[in-house]
Amino acid sequence: MPLLNLSHVTSYTYRQPVSFGEHRIMVRPRESYDQHLIDADLHIDPPPSDLRWLQDVFGNSVAIATFNRRAKRLVIDSRVQVLHAPAEVEHVDIEEYARLYPFTYSSEEMPDLLRSIERQHLDPQRQIDGWARRFISPTGHTETLALLSDMTTAIKREFTYVPRPEKGTQTPIETLARRKGTCRDYAMLMIEAARALGFAARFVSGYVYNPSARDQRTGGGNTHAWVRVYLPGSGWVEFDPTNGIVGSRGLIRVAVARDIYQAVPVSGTWSGFPGSFLDMEVSVNISVDQGVSADDTPIAANGSRKIR
Incomplete structure (x- = not known):
């Protein structure tokens, strides 16, 4: 039963400061009999003026972030720890x-x-x-x-x-x-x-x-x-x-x-001068704290992608 540390970072970069509309964030794993959420932390930079949580019609956890300041970069950093008991x-x-x-x-x-x-x-x-x-x-x-x-x-x-x-x-x-x-x-x-x-x-x-x-x-x-x-x-x-x-x-x-x-992980709007958007980069890293025997140790799945 592996204990997983998951990092999911989404970064948006702009040529000059832009203002951000409401962002809808779905990165928190679901609680169930086969996966148990031990810890979860959502860090957003720049800090939102308001951050609230809701459950949608399917029972997914959704964070709604609103902003009152402009910035050249928006980073949404989710760190969670999950105990996984997968169904075979x-x-x-x-x-x-x-x-x-x-x-x-x-x-x-x-x-x-x-x-x-x-x-x-x-x-x-x-x-x-x-x-x-x-x-x-x-x-x-x-x-x-x-x-x-x-x-x-x-x-x-x-x-x-x-x-x-x-x-x-x-x-x-x-x-x-x-x-x-x-x-x-x-x-x-x-x-x-x-x-x-x-x-x-x-x-x-x-x-x-x-x-x-x-x-x-x-x-x-x-x-x-x-x-x-x-x-x-x-x-x-x-x-x-x-x-x-x-x-x-x-x-x-x-x-x-x-x-x-x-089921889009991150969605939202921004406003600013045309051509302000530079790129978006997504990085997901998974590591294992403890769990199964040494010869069956889970291997991390890491990487990132960039959109220009």
Whole structure:
């Protein structure tokens, strides 16, 4: 059970002092049975005139910062300590009625899952539908967990991971056509594919680390994105198509949302002379204080990216 120290620093630089509008910050990991927040500190420079916390409609912790002074640089520095007890794929226990696909969610759960089943991206030629249905066995005997696991590993195996510092996300159809993308592109493709088959799926933003020297994860050094699918009996189960893994081993959840635009780590506005903005740099570092045995020690996932 590793004890992780996470540092997430976002820096904005400008040519001359600018004024800052309201900033919405989602960097505080979620409390759950498999991850326990031990300590958290959010430092902002210049100091905001007001900083308040709220929980959004999904239960994510959101800091709202407002400012009353101008500056040439804005730094948002989050330092947290998390005790992680990750859920493994062998602990996924699906109710008998849902072990084979297709199945129908219970009448008690369906009203709360409907918006997570609803498609968010246009697919006029049903390309995502066709791709998703390749994971259904032609014999009519398709295990639910195997279907989702195969979809996860297929993205890892058949697509090329290409880091992209620019903002924004490809549409699922673009990712399917280009056969390459970032973790957030892969997450949105799998979410739409799962929804095409009637599953309730959500977008997850958080952090990834290498749980051991034997388990090397792609996507470190920045925030990471993956998928949660609701499976009766186990609830929301993690699927990381970037790394082709099932379960939360090596994954720290920060924000869960129906769509990617509801889980942006930092968003806000500024005002000043045109051309004032120089660059944005994001640095995520994860280190391990203590935890598992020496031959299975988690490895830090560190790095940074810059946008000009």
